[in-house]
Every structure is written in C-alpha cells, then in structure tokens.
Amino acid sequence: MHPLREVIEEYKTGGKALAHFNFSDSNQLKAIALSSIETGLPVVAGLSEGEREYFPLRHARLLVDAYRQSGVALYLNADHTYTLEAAKAAIDAGVDSIVVDGAKLSRADNSKLTMQVVAYAHSRRRFFGHPHEAVVEGELGYIGQSSALHDKLPAGVSVENLTTPDEAKQLVEETHIHCLAPAVGNIHGMLKSAKEPRLHPERVKEIADATGVPLVLHGASGNSDEDIVACIKAGVALVHINTELRVIYRNSLRESLKGEETTPYKFLAPSVGAMQAYLAQKMRLFAGL
Numbered sequence: 001m002h003p004l005r006e007v008i009e010e011y012k013t014g015g016k017a018l019a020h021f022n023f024s025d026s027n028q029l030k031a032i033a034l035s036s037i038e039t040g041l042p043v044v045a046g047l048s049e050g051e052r053e054y055f056p057l058r059h060a061r062l063l064v065d066a067y068r069q070s071g072v073a074l075y076l077n078a079d080h081t082y083t084l085e086a087a088k089a090a091i092d093a094g095v096d097s098i099v100v101d102g103a104k105l106s107r108a109d110n111s112k113l114t115m116q117v118v119a120y121a122h123s124r125r126r127f128f129g130h131p132h133e134a135v136v137e138g139e140l141g142y143i144g145q146s147s148a149l150h151d152k153l154p155a156g157v158s159v160e161n162l163t164t165p166d167e168a169k170q171l172v173e174e175t176h177i178h179c180l181a182p183a184v185g186n187i188h189g190m191l192k193s194a195k196e197p198r199l200h201p202e203r204v205k206e207i208a209d210a211t212g213v214p215l216v217l218h219g220a221s222g223n224s225d226e227d228i229v230a231c232i233k234a235g236v237a238l239v240h241i242n243t244e245l246r247v248i249y250r251n252s253l254r255e256s257l258k259g260e261e262t263t264p265y266k267f268l269a270p271s272v273g274a275m276q277a278y279l280a281q282k283m284r285l286f287a288g289l
Helices: 004-013 026-039 049-054 057-069 084-092 107-128 165-175 201-211 225-234 243-256 264-286
Strands: 018-022 043-047 074-081 097-100 135-140 179-182 215-217 236-241
Touching: 004 018, 004 135, 004 236, 018 026, 018 074, 018 264, 026 043, 026 057, 026 074, 026 243, 026 264, 043 049, 043 057, 049 074, 057 074, 074 084, 084 097, 084 107, 097 107, 107 135, 107 165, 135 165, 165 179, 165 201, 179 201, 179 236, 201 215, 201 225, 215 225, 225 236, 225 264, 236 243, 236 264, 243 264
Parallel strands: 018 043, 018 236, 043 074, 074 097, 097 135, 135 179, 179 215, 215 236
Antiparallel strands: none
C-alpha cells in the first residue's frame, strides 16, 4: 500500500477526494472495509477521542492490519484529538493520520498544540524507524463538536466565522501540517428538520490557493452531493462523514430487531449491508466515478 500522504496528494492533484468514515464497533469497520473491496478504492476509517474510549486504538490497529493483509486499502485515523498526550498515544499506537482539533482554542494555542504534534510525529519516524510519518491534520474555524442530530445550528457556527485564507495560510506556515480542515459552511452532526447550511466552495478555493495543502471537509453528513462535489473541485481532498452512517446503522438495526431473531450475526448482517451500500455510493461520488 502507498503511504496515506501520497494517496491524499494524488487525489488532490486529480481533483477528487478520499472518503473518511468514523466507526465505533467492528460492524461499522467491516462495512467500511467491504465498501473498499466493492469499489476498489482506498478508504480511511477514523476513531475520535470519544470513540477510542469504547474501541481502543490498539484493537482497531490490529483489525485494520488484518484487513490490509487480505488486500483492503484501509487506513486508520485518530480523529478529533484535543491534547498533546492523546496525540502522542495515538501516534505511538501506529495510526496513519491524526486530526489535531484545536478549533476552540485561541489561534496561538491551536498553533502551538498542532506544532507539537507535528514535531512528535516527525520524531517517531526519525528516531524510532517508523516507515511512514503519520499525516497530521490541523483544524481552523469552529463547526461544532458533536456528531449528533441537532435541533438547531451549534452556537458559534456562522458565515462570519468561516476560516479566512490569511488565517489558514498562517497556521499552515507556522505548523507545517500536511492537511487542513477549515470552516466553510460545514457542521458536525446533522439538523433534524432543516436543510444543512450551504457550503462555500469559493472559500474552499481561496484557502486552497493560499495554503497549497490538501483540504479536508469535516461534517459532510447531510450536505448535498452537489455542494460536496463543488468543494472537491475547489480543493478538498478528503471528506469526513460520521452522523449519516450512524443513523443508517441505527435505523437498519431497529428494523432487524423487530423480528424474533436472536443470533447476532444474523440480525446485524442487514445493517452491515445497508452501511456498505451507502459507503460505496459516497466513495464513488467523491472519486468522481
């Protein structure tokens, strides 16, 4: 397998995006792996700090490696990591990438934390012989934190708080991050009874031109295919989805549990299939297929 950083750069150059999906159990991870097999496309599976409390990274690393050994192009990401200690633990566990989430910190503190993680990732490769340095992604601009169903927009998410090209350029130059996740109209989670706010592909392009690094679209659950594709064409090379996958999992599992079946692998199979179908469709969309 090619290093994740090379794959992301390849997708950026090709005007397409790699898919990233969160998981919190082995059924979601299985669906992600099966979608990669079905489409023939690489995919990133992510665990946030909260998800890692339930599904430890060391367990995920072993499962991801097992899928890789069977030919699946699967990468492991430590999503939404808020402290240096948690970042070090994730890098030590062998993740392929890590998201440093300092979006709620001051600009200076966000930059400091991100720089420290970049330095640690580099040192692990340089001094401990890791074959590939973990891809480090920074965040700039607040888009909320909860991958849940919302009654209204999270406080602080607004057009006025979109990431600016100058802010993005400064963070990239200070920290030497490999990727950047800006606020471009996206939110974490989904709105229950309203359309998602429109994304701003024109701002994506401005940030991409100013920074030169691959951009990441977080919180793409619920956004229209048209908006997401426009952002990919403007410079997004990696798209994160979590809430929409969770909803499909929950709803399909509810249907399976209406009957009398008691064998887990039998009542879970329809949920894995439903997730796989959704994931494969998104992967093909992001890759322009």
